[in-house]
Each structure stands twice: as C-alpha cells, then as structure tokens.
Amino acid sequence: MTVMRYREAIRAAMMEEMERDSRVFLVGEEVGHYQGAYKVSEGMLERFGEKRVLDAPITESGFTGISIGAAMVGLRPIVEYMTWNFSAVAFDQILNNAAKLRQMSGGQLTVPIVFRAPNASAKQVGSQHSHAMEHFYAHIPGLKVLAPATPADAKGLLKTAIRDDNPVLFMESETLYNIKGEVSDDPDLLVPMGKANIVRPGKDVSIIAWSRMVHVALEAATELAKEGVEAEVIDVRSLRPLDETTLVESVTRTHRAVVAHEGWPYGGVGAEIADRLQRLAFDELDAPILRATTLDVPMPYNAKLEQHVIPGVARVLENVRAVLYRS
C-alpha cells in the first residue's frame, strides 16, 4: 500500500497499463510537454516518449475520432479531455461512432478506448465549464461510465477500464485531485465495474452518491449521526453498469433513499436510480426517493450563487429529513 493523491493514482494506473501493454497510448491537450493541465500526466512524456504521449491541438472531435479509428483496428487509446465540458465538441464521435460501431458492424468490431477528464463543478468557472456530463453519456447504450471517489478506486477502476474491450468514460474531479488515500501497489489489482461500495453502513436511510458527492454524503451522515440518524452511504462508483443489487439490498434495510449527485434534476442518473429502486423495491419503500442535485439552472459565476446551485451538505440533509418525515 502507498498513500497517494487521486491524481497520482490515475497516473499510476495509466503508467502501469502502458508498461504492460504497448497498444495503450495517451492523447489530449497539454498532456505531454505541459505535464497535464491538472498535472495528472506529469512525467509520462519523459517515461514513454512522444509516440505514446501525444499533445493534440484543440481538436476534440478530431483526436476523439482518430482514437476511435485506432481502437477499431487494435490500439487501446486513453483520450484525455482538458475537462469533460470540452467533450461536447466530440459528442458526435462518442455517440455515433464509439458507442455504435460494435452493433452496427454486427459485432465484428470492438472499440477498446478510455475517455477521461475532470467532470462537474470546479470553483467559479461559470456556466460553460461546470457541466456534469455523466448524465448525458450514461444514457447511451454501448458506453460504460465510471465515477470514482477515492484514489484506490480511481486506480483500480481505471486499470479495469483500460483492459475493457468497450468504450469507457471515466469521470474525475478537479476538486478530488488532491485528496489522499491508500492505494494498492499490486499492478494486477483491478476494481470491478458494476460494483457499488457501502462506505458507511447505516440502517435509517440510504444516501446514494458518486465522485465528489460521496464526500459530501459522508459529511451529511456525520451530521445525521448527531441527530441519532444512522445513514448508509453508498458509493455507486460505476454508473453504467449499475449495481442494482447493492442498491436494492440497502434500501431493503433502510426503506428510504436519497440520491445525491451533481448535474441537473431533469432526467439523469439519479432519476434512473430512483426508477430502478421503485420498480425493484417498491414494497420496501417508506417514502418517495428524493434527489439532492444541482439546481435546474446554468451555473452562475458569483461564488454565493454557485454554492447555492451546487448540491452541498445542507441540500443532502434537507432531503434526508424529508424522506424521514422529520422536516
């Protein structure tokens, strides 16, 4: 075990997999000479050279398409967007090519590719730079979507993603890059996709979250404990495939659930989870499932308004109290 930061865990996963498999390469803006816009790929150019760590100009659609093409014929690209916001420029490539090639070729082709970037809000970066893009992508069959909250999961899940034969979208967070945690040194330790993790057991209510919101949910659970409420916090980690079993089992114990995520309330992964729980555990529920989300407006720049729009501890608590009929 080594204690490392989230960004270092991601780097370790990429470097180990690049050592292991010469078909894996990294492409993106400022990933090489600049050492990564958020220093995730620091040192990788020195280690692997310009053939395998490629600085791309601002051409998201172009380098996404090139990577999909390379993956179709046997390479295993890792595509870094400076942030997930800019993947919108490449949305068509991901939607119409990465996700569709396998089925429309009747299963002849596979697209083993990883797309990764920081996702969701940062700090006062405004309406065009604060999107929670997992909701858009998890909608699409043919794609897998992961959103780890800890360094250990970041490393283990990214390694799994790189070894997977499908397009996998990997959601990081600028607000998590500096957090530290114990990470396995075993180059073959993989964290499986489609497995949620109960990070805090409890019996009164399930708080279901991923990425940064897991940490917010844990803070909320600490608050609730003071009020005598034992909240169970579930880190979903894998949004597609989704671990319904763990979610249903949790709700079967707690009978109440709040999904806490960044991103707007209209549709989205939170709505999907609420739908599955009401279908699969209807008789277990003692209250409607609520969602603590980003408010239904574009992200404002002003710091106070931004904090008002982003879901925080207060909004999680408010929703938990509502499902407990305590508000």
Place this chain on the structure above:
Amino acid sequence: MTTTLPKSDELSLDLYRQMHTIRRFEEEAARAYAQGKIGGFLHLYIGQEPIAVGASSVMRPDDYLLTTYRDHGMALARGMSPRAAMAELFGKVTGCSKGLGGSMHFFDVEHSMLGGYGIVGGHIPIAAGTAFASKYRGEDRVTLVFFGEGACSIGDFHEGLSLAALWKLPIVFVCENNEYSMGTPMSRTMSVEDVSMKALGYGMARDRFFVESVDQVREHLAEAIERARTLSEPTLVEIRTYRFRGHSMSDPGKYRTPDELEDRKKKDAVLRARAELVDEKGLKEAVEKLEAEVEEVIADAVRFAEESPEPGIELLEATTYSGEFAR
C-alpha cells in the same frame, strides 16, 4: 494599403488612453485575484491591447464584436465602463453580466459587445450568424470576431469560415496569434506557420501582419471592414502578437524562457505608443495628465465593485428562460 486614416495628436492620445486603461484595469484585476476577490479563471490580455483598441476604433458603434474568454480588453475598447467590467469580475450584480457570467463572459449588448465565450472556436459560427442577420435585414453592419491561433484547428473555425465565404457574409475573422495555445507553441499545434493561409481553401480574402502599433491595426482592419461593409465579403486577418502574462492566472508559464518574455516586452506597443507621444511629439504633460485620470477611473471601478451588492437567487430562473420557467 488603400485606406489612409486621419491621424492627430488628439486621436493618438485617445488611443493611448484606451490601451493604458485596459492595462491598468487588468493589473488591478490581477491584484484583486491574488487577494481572492475574483474567482474562477482570469485570462489577461496584457500585451495584446493595440488589437482591441485599434479594432474598436475603426468599427462603427453598431458593428458587432464577439471574442474569447480573454475578453476584458475588447469589452473596454467597445465602451463598456470599467465599473461594469470590474464589478463583473467581483461577481456583483452591477457587473456587465450581473455577476452571473464572470471574467470569461463579458456581455454588453448596448455597445454591440456580443460576448466572451469559453469553448474554443464555438463563437466563430455564432459570429458568422450575426453577420448573416445583418445581411438578411439589409443592414450595412459588420461583425468582427476574435480568436487565438489555437482555435484555428477546431472544426467550428473551419465551418464558420466555410459558410461565411459561401454565403458572402459581412464579417472579419481576426486571429490574435499570440504564439501559444495555453502551454503549446504554435509549432506544435499547426502544420503551417501562416494562419492566414487557411483562408485560401475557402477563397476568402486574407491579411497578415506583426503588430507594431495601434495605427497599423487600424489601417489593416479598416480595409477588411470596408470589404465586409461594401462588398459583403469576409476576410481572415492574422495578427501576430504576444501575451505577457500566463494563459490564465493559474499558469506559471514554464514553457517559455524569461529571455524570450523580456525580449518581447521590449517591443511592447503600448509603451512604444507612450514613448512616441512623450519623446517624439513632446506631449509629456498630456500623457501624464491622462494617466492620472486613468488611475482615478480604475480606483473608482475597484471601489464600485467592492461596494456593489451581490446578485440574488431570484435572478437564476429569470435569466434561464425568457418568459416563464419551463419545468
């Protein structure tokens, strides 16, 4: 050059005043940023001022202007008050975008400043669309759109140029080539050094120069504007320039040497304009007087920004839709 613009001491002093105002505005913004009074991204324009001032001075007040996130200089040159600009950076409701947009999203429709945009290249077709509207309505209004050389690789740049040439739109595409796209020198983002060559493929008029003075910017852009206004034909103009600060406040700028930076600062067109006024034209007194006035204007803007109220939450929904909020 076919156009010869009138020159007078009065005009030269006014152009210098505008450039100096932008510079002092941004130096104070950088200071406020360091003090935590401004958040998010802050991209300074320092070094490129002659372009905004020269361009705006040969535009008609009703000519449209769109630019990137590096937008303070353009907005001030168009006539936005330093108060409204500084208040926006401080996230105040008195700001040009009510504190909702922030540094990257300065808007001032009254002064035909149609915004600063955060997604590289995304505003280029939009700008062409404003030119389309002018032509559609039979007006002789012209659009100027600004972007960096980093934007010349992305699809929207090419699609915008392609349509503007095909549909003969009254627009001037101005590439402010400051030699770096974030941390990447242009030699690693483009296969050609001459950006203006991109116009050839679209059969579009082109121009290219290394900026030395605001007068030179005026001469070149006046010609392109004239072509747009009288012939309804687009032009691609590449202006070679240099930014003296990092890409944004978080960029330490390790990708260029201190020598290179010092060398370029010696060619600073704003300081050269000052020297010309003082040494060659003997206008020392007038220059010092206007500089003192600018200090007062900037100090007033900072005071105003500090004292202004923040936007309230009632603005969030009201600014999301025109009319009733759609749920």
